[in-house]
Amino acid sequence: MKKLLFTAFWIFSIQSSFAQVKHAGAMSEMGKSGFAPTISLDSLEKYKGLVALGPMGKMEGEITIVDGIPYVGIVKEDESGIIQKDWRIQAPFLVYADIQEWEEISLSGKVSTIQELESVLEASFVSAGMDLSQPFPFRVFGKFDQMVTHIVTPRSQEIPGYKEGRNQVNYTHSEENGELIGFYSREGKGIYTHQNSFFHIHFLNDDKSFAGHLDNFESNLEGFKIWIPKSHPKLSFRVVDTDFSKGRLGFQQEIFLDDLVKFHGHLCDGLVVGTKALDYSFSTFFGAAEIDRTDYRIISGASPCLTDAASYLTGGRLQFGTQQVISKPTGLFLIERISDGKSVQVNLNAGIKPQEIISLTALAEQGKLSPCEMDHLKSLEDQFSIQVLATASAELYNLVVLDQFKWVQAPFETFKKTDVLNKNLSPCLSNL
Ligand SMILES: [Zn+2]
Ligand SMILES: [Zn+2]
Known part of the structure; x- marks a missing residue:
């Protein structure tokens, strides 16, 4: 009987993983609902390959989850960014997938804006023959020359961390090692991505002391690697x-x-x-x-x-x-x-x-x-x-x-x- 139970649990746990991209709420809608939560992060804690992006609580930080570990970027009183690793939080919007296995494709070139980065990434997805009709997450590892990121801050007085006239704090980075964690989606701009883009990208530094939303990017990409989900359909x-x-x-x-x-x-x-x-x-x-x-x-x-x-x-x-x-x-x-x-x-x-x-x-x-x-x-x-x-x-x-x-x-x-x-x-x- 014990063995049977174990088997049943094993089958259940295999089935409970998912590779396709899911989302709760939508970027374009969250402001209209006063940033009401659409998901509790602890409901996803069981997924060991979880990758996710979104804002935390009522715009109180930036959620970046990778390899099933949450890194929540938060603005401190002195405006420096720190990381909290906490599952007991909620999000008004979250895009996520459970990726068991990644595979590497190559990236090359030199880009001086985030738009150029996006088109170079897209060209790599094309030459790998990826099915671009379905959204997927990706990761890019390297030492990035110049970046601008931000962490959002609360929009209303009753939320701790609120400062009048401030929606976010921007950060500049130079020569920083780390990884970009992103989602690519051609469907529903405004759901996972901004209205004018097929991408949503965060940056997590190497020593896991900072995570924020990527706004601008300039770097030589020679020798960098992109990870894409192994299970994603491709030619x-x-x-x-x-x-x-x-x-x-x-x-x-x-x-x-x-x-x-x-x-x-x-x-x-x-x-x-x-x-x-x-x-x-x-x-x-x-x-x-x-x-x-x-x-x-x-x-x-x-x-x-x-x-x-x-x-x-x-x-x-x-x-x-x-x-x-x-x-x-x-x-x-x-x-x-x-x-x-x-x-x-x-x-x-x-x-x-x-x-x-x-x-x-x-x-x-x-x-x-x-x-x-x-x-x-x-x-x-x-x-x-x-x-x-x-x-x-x-x-x-x-x-x-x-x-x-x-x-x-x-x-x-x-x-x-x-x-x-x-x-x-x-x-x-x-x-x-
Ligand atoms: Zn030809
Ligand atoms: Zn973001």
């Missing part, structure tokens, strides 16, 4: 190949979007569109747990991005007659599984690709874009990549099953490689 492919030059089938590997970036040469919207289209085709139509890269043939148009995604992920190659590149393809890819002849065509739905990208791409290929127009095209493509990762595959693509498909080898053609045409274009001077 990934399990592939199987032969195990040596004359070997048997059975060598297994896992491929992610950033592996394709290394092979292709850069991250671009075509790579994201093509990789996600192949993911959708393999998971929905072929229903294969792993892709046998000795068993597929693929046809596409001449796009450098689509052809690279095609050969990398299916194992099809021009010289072995398992890949074809044609001038007038219908759809993105036509994929055939050789062993059973099952064939499918995957198309990008009409209207998904922004018209401005289509028209600027045509001009770019004719060498008719100025350096600054080219940068504008890049930012449109980056936004489109984000949009693709934030949209369900079924809304982006349609699959056409080809019952009578017969592989016919077309005569070999060569094409212009369009992603190197502007390699010597000068920089946009107004961006410098």
Whole structure:
């Protein structure tokens, strides 16, 4: 009986953890209710991987919870910030998740504003192929050059710590080691994040003596690491190949979007569109747990991005007659599984690709874009990549099953490689 009870408890405790982001109250609503509490923190004490952000009590401090430990930043009488570790508090708004396991992705660049930090973080999420439709927490570790943070202070006289005309105390930090703890959410601006942002970020210093809400940021990010939840959905492919030059089938590997970036040469919207289209085709139509890269043939148009995604992920190659590149393809890819002849065509739905990208791409290929127009095209493509990762595959693509498909080898053609045409274009001077 004892054993049975233990098992029942164990199952319950496994089920009681959650990885998806939850929230109590909303940032944009809390002022209207006089900062009335929407959650007691001690109700979350059991979650050992808890990550959470929000204000404490009636705007009496900043709650930052990480690895299941609360760090509540509070303003002292002399306006210095200190930490309290207390579960017996309430919050008018809290965003939280229970993350059992994190994985590392890389970050690089140099940023001089919090907006630049947010776009560099977003670009890292894109190259990791993360599903951006669902919110998730993240952590960034490093020594940060310059930061401005704040801790909120009470808004009404009856709350201890109130000072007339003061809503918060700002802090400046330079060359400080620590971690940024943030939530990314494209849904409901104003719920977890400010109205004009997809991010909500706090800073916790290394010796855990300060925690506050991040307002501005300037730093070299070279060598910094981002942690993302391991369980968060992302583009990934399990592939199987032969195990040596004359070997048997059975060598297994896992491929992610950033592996394709290394092979292709850069991250671009075509790579994201093509990789996600192949993911959708393999998971929905072929229903294969792993892709046998000795068993597929693929046809596409001449796009450098689509052809690279095609050969990398299916194992099809021009010289072995398992890949074809044609001038007038219908759809993105036509994929055939050789062993059973099952064939499918995957198309990008009409209207998904922004018209401005289509028209600027045509001009770019004719060498008719100025350096600054080219940068504008890049930012449109980056936004489109984000949009693709934030949209369900079924809304982006349609699959056409080809019952009578017969592989016919077309005569070999060569094409212009369009992603190197502007390699010597000068920089946009107004961006410098
Ligand atoms: Zn905050
Ligand atoms: Zn490309």
